[in-house]
Amino acid sequence: MDLAYYPGCTLKTRAKNFETSALAVMLALGINLVELPRWNCCGTVYSLAEDDLVHHIAAVRNLIRVKEQGKNKVVTLCAFCYNTLKRANLVMKDSPDKRYAINNFMDEEPDYNGEVETVHLLQVLRDDVGWDKIAQQVKHSLADLKIAGYYGCTLLRPQPVAIDSVERPTILRDLINALGSKAVEFPYATECCGAYQVVNNRDIITERISAILNSAVKSGAEAMIVSCPLCEYNLRQVKSSTKQPQSGVRLMPTLYFTQLMALAFGLDPAVCGFEENSPETRAWLKSKRLIS
Amino acid sequence: MNNKPFIKRALVIGGGIAGIQAALDIADAGYEVILVERSPSIGGHMVQYAEVFPTLDCPQCIMTPKMVEIAQHPNIKLMTYAEVQKVNGSAGNFEVEILQKARKVDMKKCTGCGTCWQKCPEKVLSEFNAGMAKRTVVYIPFPQAVPAKPVIDIEHCRYIHYQRFMAGKQEGKKPPECRICEKLCPVDAIDWEQQDEIVHEKVGAIVVATGFDLMPISRISEYTEDPDVLNGIQFERLLSPSGPTAGVVIRPSDGKTPKEVVFISCCGSRDPEHGVPYCSRVCCMYLAKQALLYKHAVPDGQAYVFYIDTRSTGKGYEEFIQRAVGDGVLYLRGKVSRLFREGDKLLVYGADTLSGKRVEIAADLVVLGMAVIPSDGTKELLTKLNITADENGFITEKHAKFYPLETNVNGVFVAGMIQGAKDIPDSVAQGSGAAGRVLTFFAQNSITDKTMAAV
Numbered sequence: 001m002d003l004a005y006y007p008g009c010t011l012k013t014r015a016k017n018f019e020t021s022a023l024a025v026m027l028a029l030g031i032n033l034v035e036l037p038r039w040n041c042c043g044t045v046y047s048l049a050e051d052d053l054v055h056h057i058a059a060v061r062n063l064i065r066v067k068e069q070g071k072n073k074v075v076t077l078c079a080f081c082y083n084t085l086k087r088a089n090l091v092m093k094d095s096p097d098k099r100y101a102i103n104n105f106m107d108e109e110p111d112y113n114g115e116v117e118t119v120h121l122l123q124v125l126r127d128d129v130g131w132d133k134i135a136q137q138v139k140h141s142l143a144d145l146k147i148a149g150y151y152g153c154t155l156l157r158p159q160p161v162a163i164d165s166v167e168r169p170t171i172l173r174d175l176i177n178a179l180g181s182k183a184v185e186f187p188y189a190t191e192c193c194g195a196y197q198v199v200n201n202r203d204i205i206t207e208r209i210s211a212i213l214n215s216a217v218k219s220g221a222e223a224m225i226v227s228c229p230l231c232e233y234n235l236r237q238v239k240s241s242t243k244q245p246q247s248g249v250r251l252m253p254t255l256y257f258t259q260l261m262a263l264a265f266g267l268d269p270a271v272c273g274f275e276e277n278s279p280e281t282r283a284w285l286k287s288k289r290l291i292s
Numbered sequence: 293m294n295n296k297p298f299i300k301r302a303l304v305i306g307g308g309i310a311g312i313q314a315a316l317d318i319a320d321a322g323y324e325v326i327l328v329e330r331s332p333s334i335g336g337h338m339v340q341y342a343e344v345f346p347t348l349d350c351p352q353c354i355m356t357p358k359m360v361e362i363a364q365h366p367n368i369k370l371m372t373y374a375e376v377q378k379v380n381g382s383a384g385n386f387e388v389e390i391l392q393k394a395r396k397v398d399m400k401k402c403t404g405c406g407t408c409w410q411k412c413p414e415k416v417l418s419e420f421n422a423g424m425a426k427r428t429v430v431y432i433p434f435p436q437a438v439p440a441k442p443v444i445d446i447e448h449c450r451y452i453h454y455q456r457f458m459a460g461k462q463e464g465k466k467p468p469e470c471r472i473c474e475k476l477c478p479v480d481a482i483d484w485e486q487q488d489e490i491v492h493e494k495v496g497a498i499v500v501a502t503g504f505d506l507m508p509i510s511r512i513s514e515y516t517e518d519p520d521v522l523n524g525i526q527f528e529r530l531l532s533p534s535g536p537t538a539g540v541v542i543r544p545s546d547g548k549t550p551k552e553v554v555f556i557s558c559c560g561s562r563d564p565e566h567g568v569p570y571c572s573r574v575c576c577m578y579l580a581k582q583a584l585l586y587k588h589a590v591p592d593g594q595a596y597v598f599y600i601d602t603r604s605t606g607k608g609y610e611e612f613i614q615r616a617v618g619d620g621v622l623y624l625r626g627k628v629s630r631l632f633r634e635g636d637k638l639l640v641y642g643a644d645t646l647s648g649k650r651v652e653i654a655a656d657l658v659v660l661g662m663a664v665i666p667s668d669g670t671k672e673l674l675t676k677l678n679i680t681a682d683e684n685g686f687i688t689e690k691h692a693k694f695y696p697l698e699t700n701v702n703g704v705f706v707a708g709m710i711q712g713a714k715d716i717p718d719s720v721a722q723g724s725g726a727a728g729r730v731l732t733f734f735a736q737n738s739i740t741d742k743t744m745a746a747v
Binding site: 167 | 514630633634635639
């Protein structure tokens with residue numbers, strides 16, 4: 001099965017390991033993620049200003065590119081891209097005035113009416129592939145690993161774009177269980193990592209990440225899986241703050257969920273690009289004899 | 293208008309404070325009343341409370357005389373453990389079928405001595421104590437129950453399970469035959485043969501006073517379900533001198549004294565997205581009362597109340613809130629976004645919108661002011677009575693202003709929480725009001741149909 005795939009900028013730069021591992025595990029599951037021949041930045045952050053329509057245009061253009069391929073569904077990996085595309089589409093679907101203004105502005109593009117559904121890869125895994133089929137694909141038992149799924153914000157908020165229960169999501173837990181590892185649930189799994197505050201206020205990141213990591217450690221997790229490159233980036237940032245030294249906080253090995261899948265499926269670790277992960281992650285993988 | 297006999301006899305459905313008041317008023321005026329209550333005792337929710345606002349009197353003390361009066365009133369026929377099943381006819385001439393559930397106890401022989409419920413070996417969670425304690429399977433719900441004679445809870449009785457097993461109707465291990473209550477009863481009142489029974493009654497008017505339940509905590513998905521997260525009625529039982537801890541406030545998980553207690557208003561109320569759109573009207577006051585009673589019980593403890601705005605419109609109510617504030621209860625204007633366990637504490641994430649700050653409290657105990665909702669089973673009853681409810685399940689009055697106690701069916705009246713959220717004084721006033729409307733109707737010489745009257 002072929003699915004239209006929108007990568008977004010980060011997956012071509014800082015998070016190549018997310019993309020290579022995702023393409024490989026989906027191929028193993030019989031799904032070919034076909035990258036759009038032409039795409040641009042998703043717009044990065046969904047603009048909340050009522051009259052700021054120009055910031056939706058990047059996202060809408062991408063959705064038009066999907067439509068041009070004769071597809072009505074596009075898969076994203078980056079949780080931020082998912083959020084931006086999905087919400088821009090809701091504007092085009094549900095707000096006739098805004099749709100009219102945006103279509104008029106983009107007079108070089110065909111009119112777009114919100115026909116393309118944006119889905120996150122986790123939804124494809126749950127709804128199209130199914131946990132049973134994923135469990136059957138497991139070749140390499142990771143049964144002794146205690147893994148926490150960290151959601152962050154953009155997969156779950158706001159409610160109209162949530163891929164799972166906003167308050168009590170289970171999709172990462174279910175994936176971890178399907179892969180045969182022990183899923184650790186922790187109360188901070190849906191807390192914000194601080195997102196773009198990392199640009200100008202690292203102390204916020206330190207405070208948020210410390211709380212998240214401490215909670216995961218207390219709940220017994222030894223590693224974490226994520227779906228958002230920005231969360232992954234921020235989860236490495238505890239040490240760099242000087243103002244708030246967080247005693248007792250240690251960085252946690254962090255993988256993209258597709259990397260854990262690749263390990264469980266017994267794929268060549270090269271597809272995971274672990275050299276892009278944090279040193280803590282690599283050290284932990286070595287200690288578990290998952291990489292050499 | 294018609295030649296049907298005009299039956300000047302009333303049926304009151306629901307034995308809480310509204311129904312009790314309605315029944316007593318009608319009976320005192322000289323008319324017969326049948327009071328039907330679903331549970332084994334009358335008393336409703338009021339009798340579960342520790343103390344009642346704003347006067348802090350003891351509800352058992354002020355209510356038991358009324359309950360006993362119901363039982364002894366020559367004009368009142370009390371049917372507990374009974375449910376209305378079918379209603380036919382019209383104003384002045386209703387035919388009612390009432391299901392009298394089998395108590396398995398002969399009410400004529402039983403003296404209420406208590407031997408059976410003291411010796412019964414099987415225990416389940418007590419409804420009266422809101423699951424905070426256990427009761428036996430042959431039981432009276434609470435010591436002041438009216439009638440003070442037990443019922444056998446057949447869903448949990450060992451002998452009933454044994455009988456079902458022997459008849460091949462139940463799988464699993466063979467239950468013990470038990471029958472301890474029967475062996476010990478000094479007057480042979482245990483009656484295993486007793487069956488459910490349909491009782492037919494004719495009445496001229498009906499008062500519906502079926503009351504409320506609390507919305508389940510599980511409806512608020514951002515709050516955790518936890519032994520130390522209680523709803524308002526559960527905390528009443530902890531505060532009550534007749535409760536499972538004799539009024540000593542403890543943390544249910546480990547029995548320690550809670551030093552930081554958070555009370556959260558509007559849990560489900562005023563929240564059309566996740567709960568109900570209406571204000572439950574009693575939570576602001578009872579949470580203030582509970583915070584105050586907690587401060588009396590644990591003077592060095594800290595009570596926090598999260599609120600949207602305090603609604604204290606009754607007589608003496610605002611003064612009561614100010615008394616709680618003066619006694620050291622800390623009011624924080626804001627909502628709580630998350631509540632979860634971390635170690636031996638419950639973390640409460642909220643906002644204090646007056647200082648504009650995020651608030652995080654590590655609490656020992658959290659009390660949720662859950663929304664009041666129509667009592668379970670009301671919808672089915674209303675269908676039997678042909679009366680209408682609003683989108684929230686509360687009974688719609690014939691006219692919100694001028695016929696607030698009448699329903700859309702002539703001869704059927706409404707009182708208490710089931711008309712809409714209200715406190716005890718309003719429920720009692722409405723019980724009396726509904727009784728007054730019944731008596732006005734009974735004072736007519738013939739059945740006057742005012743259904744089409746313009747308002």
